[in-house]
Amino acid sequence: MHTVLEIFRELSAIPRPTYHEDKVADYLESYGRRIGCTVYRDEKNNVVLERNPKNASPADCLILQAHMDMVCKGDPGYRYNSEQDSILCVEENGWLRADHTTLGADNGIGVAVILKLMEESQVGYPLRAIFTTEEEKGMGGAKVLSPKYLIGKYFIGLDWVSSRSTCLSCAGSVIVVAKKHPKRVQPQGMIGIEIQFGGLSGGHSGTEIHRSGNAVRVCANLLSDLMQKDICFEIASIEGGTATNVIPETCTCVLALRVEPHGQLLRELGNPALCTSLNLPKQEIVSVSYRETPKPELVWSQEDVAATLNFLCSIPNGSLISEGTGKEFTVLQSSNIGKISLGKELEVTLMARANSEELLSAVYEDIRDVGQLYGMEITLLSRDPVYRSKTRGKLLNQVLDIYRRQNGVELKQEIIHAGMECGYFQQKNTELEMVVLGAELRDIHTTRERMELGSEETVYHLLRELLGKINTEEGR
Numbered sequence: 001m002h003t004v005l006e007i008f009r010e011l012s013a014i015p016r017p018t019y020h021e022d023k024v025a026d027y028l029e030s031y032g033r034r035i036g037c038t039v040y041r042d043e044k045n046n047v048v049l050e051r052n053p054k055n056a057s058p059a060d061c062l063i064l065q066a067h068m069d070m071v072c073k074g075d076p077g078y079r080y081n082s083e084q085d086s087i088l089c090v091e092e093n094g095w096l097r098a099d100h101t102t103l104g105a106d107n108g109i110g111v112a113v114i115l116k117l118m119e120e121s122q123v124g125y126p127l128r129a130i131f132t133t134e135e136e137k138g139m140g141g142a143k144v145l146s147p148k149y150l151i152g153k154y155f156i157g158l159d160w161v162s163s164r165s166t167c168l169s170c171a172g173s174v175i176v177v178a179k180k181h182p183k184r185v186q187p188q189g190m191i192g193i194e195i196q197f198g199g200l201s202g203g204h205s206g207t208e209i210h211r212s213g214n215a216v217r218v219c220a221n222l223l224s225d226l227m228q229k230d231i232c233f234e235i236a237s238i239e240g241g242t243a244t245n246v247i248p249e250t251c252t253c254v255l256a257l258r259v260e261p262h263g264q265l266l267r268e269l270g271n272p273a274l275c276t277s278l279n280l281p282k283q284e285i286v287s288v289s290y291r292e293t294p295k296p297e298l299v300w301s302q303e304d305v306a307a308t309l310n311f312l313c314s315i316p317n318g319s320l321i322s323e324g325t326g327k328e329f330t331v332l333q334s335s336n337i338g339k340i341s342l343g344k345e346l347e348v349t350l351m352a353r354a355n356s357e358e359l360l361s362a363v364y365e366d367i368r369d370v371g372q373l374y375g376m377e378i379t380l381l382s383r384d385p386v387y388r389s390k391t392r393g394k395l396l397n398q399v400l401d402i403y404r405r406q407n408g409v410e411l412k413q414e415i416i417h418a419g420m421e422c423g424y425f426q427q428k429n430t431e432l433e434m435v436v437l438g439a440e441l442r443d444i445h446t447t448r449e450r451m452e453l454g455s456e457e458t459v460y461h462l463l464r465e466l467l468g469k470i471n472t473e474e475g476r
Contacts, residue, residue, distance in 0.1 A: 002119075004456045005096075007112035012087040012104060017072040020083050021045045021133045024068045028111075028131050035119045037129075040149075046141045048149050049118055049129040061126035061152030062470060063432075064117065064463075066110030066159055067135035067142075067421065071445040075100040095442075095450040103449040107135070109439045110158025113460050117467065124471055128152065135159070135421055139384065142421035150429040154395045154470070156463065157422050160438030163455035165412035166399065167436040170420040171206060171353040172360045172386035175244050176367050178311070178376040180346040182304035187234050189256035192293035195269065197222065199287030202249035205336035206353050206418035210319040210329070213280040215251035216240040216337045216348075220312030221278055222288075223253065227309065231265050233257050235305050236296035237343045244338035244351040251340070256296050266290070300342075308346055311374040312337070316352065316366050321359065331417040333359045335367065348376075353417055357386050385423035393433040402465050407458065437462070 002010070016024040025045040032039040032049035040048040047068070052058070074080030078100040088099035097103055114129045121127055130149055134140030160167050197219045201212045219238060226233065233255040240251030257265060269288050278286065300308070321333035335352040350367060354360035364380065371378040389396060391413075403411040422434055440455035442448070 002116065004109070004112045004116050004460050005453075007115050008105070008109050008456070009089055011108045011111060012089055012098075015072075015083050015085060016069055016104070016108075017082040018069040018134050018137045021069050025131075025133070028068065028115075031115055032118070032129075037118060042144070042146065044141045044144050045133045046145055047131045051118070051121060051127045053124055053126070056124070056126045058126055058151045059153065061128050062154045062467070063128045063130060063150070063152045063156070064114045065130040065132070065155065065157050065421070065425070066114055067107045067132045068111055069133055069136050070104035070106065070108060071102055071136050072104075073102045073445070073447055075447050091453065094453050096453055097450040098447070101447055102445065103451065105439065105441050105449065105451040106161070106444040107159045109441075109451060109456050113158055113439075113456060113463065116460060117463055121467060126152070127467070132421060138382070139419070139421050139424060142424040145424070145428070147428040150425055150432065152429070152432060155422075155425060155432045155434040156395075157420070157425075157434065157436040158438055158459070159420060160436045161441040161444060162412075162438060163440045163452070163458045165414045166396075167416055167420070168389045168391060168413050169355055169415040170387045170422060171355045171417045172357060172423055173351055173353045173384045173419050174360060174364045175381040176350045176352065176364065177379045177381055178315075178346075178348040178350070178367075178371045179379070180304070180308065180376050182308075182346060183301040184298040184344070185301055187236070187256035187296055187299045189232075189234055189258045189299075190295055191257045192236075192295045193255045193257055193265070193290055194252060194293045195255065195288065195290045196250060196252045197286060197288055198250035199285055200247070200249045201284065202247045204418065205245045205247050205338065205351055206331075206334070207416065208247060209334040209336060209353075209417065210322065210331050211281055211283070212247045213278065213284040213286065214317055214337055215248040216340050217312065217317050218278060218280075218286055219251040219253055220309050224309045224313050226265065226268060227306070229268070231268065233265065234296075234299035234302070235308075235342070236299045238340055239342070241337070241339035241349075244336070244349050246338065247336055248338070254293060254296055256299050307374045308342065311370065311376060312340075312348070314370050314374070315348075315350065316363055316370070320363065330355075330415055332356070333363055334417065335363055353419070355386060355415060355417065360386065384419050385427045387420055387422035387426055387434070389435060390433050395433040396435055398466060398469060399435050399437070399462065402462055402469070406462060406465070
């Protein structure tokens with residue numbers, strides 16, 4: 001039999017970017033048939049492997065789950081075709097990394113652990129493995145997975161980033177688009193100025209939301225401040241952000257100015273005190289740069305400029321509700337102005353998160369109400385559900401007990417302010433007892449991604465003993 005790491009290396013040879021999972025789905029389907037599983041594959045390329053003994057009830061099933069796609073990135077200047085090229089794994093100083101690309105241990109190592117368990121398991125009760133697609137870009141596979149595959153008693157997700165903890169809860173999220181169709185007029189100003197606000201750390205809009213300032217919000221606040229100082233300007237465009245789940249690091253605006261306020265605005269932009277009133281996290285420092293540009297052909301009406309800045313300054317943004325301090329600090333509700341495009345029309349995309357459905361509804365309603373107040377068209381694009389483990393469930397207690405005996409320390413229990421597929425699975429079967437585990441990973445979604453060697457075996461041995469225990473207690 002292969003080791004977990006050998007199976008992972010086989011997976012790494014198969015290109016598997018999101019939306020291009022056909023080849024890895026073929027591999028999983030073939031692997032399942034070779035080890036004697038019943039295999040199912042749906043229109044989204046989700047693959048399900050089953051071992052279902054005679055006279056066993058599907059209601060007693062234990063489900064193992066991981067997603068097969070990965071974030072594919074290469075170092076700048078490195079020739080890498082994510083749809084054709086393999087991942088080259090390198091062992092170094094006790095860690096596994098990739099050569100100039102993302103590693104794909106998120107979530108390939110979870111897939112490998114499950115395949116190893118399915119290959120060797122001799123069970124007297126139903127065992128099912130679910131491998132989903134499109135997790136990295138919208139959880140498309142989890143959304144459409146048939147509820148019949150979630151019939152069961154226990155569920156173990158392998159999409160976690162630490163072998164030293166388990167995830168008890170993840171945030172749900174909403175993605176909202178706000179649009180405005182402005183009146184565009186000839187500029188009164190004769191000078192064009194492009195201003196860029198930057199220097200912020202950015203990061204993940206869930207896990208880093210309390211650590212980073214938002215460049216779009218900074219831009220709106222500072223322009224609003226300039227307007228209150230009677231510095232007359234007209235806005236031609238604002239651009240900022242790259243994705244809804246990323247905090248914008250920079251935001252750029254183009255203004256038209258009359259000759260008279262030109263010097264005053266430049267003096268304000270060079271004033272060190274300009275950014276002191278923004279209430280940014282302590283480590284954040286805003287940089288402001290500018291250059292003259294050709295005069296814009298069209299600008300927004302002053303009425304639309306005022307409404308837009310009021311909207312951007314008033315919309316919920318950043319960490320909104322939290323609890324604890326220091327290492328125990330947890331964000332429970334947040335919102336991120338992810339992208340803005342203000343040219344021929346205004347389009348703002350926001351992603352709000354919360355660790356309860358009530359808080360998620362509340363932040364969406366706040367966004368909707370502020371948008372309507374300032375004449376925005378508000379559209380809810382998607383809503384991903386919250387996940388919460390049953391903290392007194394039999395499955396979690398068994399996992400904690402086995403981990404303690406195998407490793408001599410307690411398995412930490414964590415809550416994260418980010419999304420996971422588990423919310424969709426729990427939504428489709430609210431009776432499932434669920435636990436989320438994983439290998440020890442660092443810097444996922446970057447070319448610095450790495451996995452601590454041996455941590456995959458920690459997870460594997462925990463689950464192997466767990467399956468044996470459940471087989472003894474509940475097997476037929």
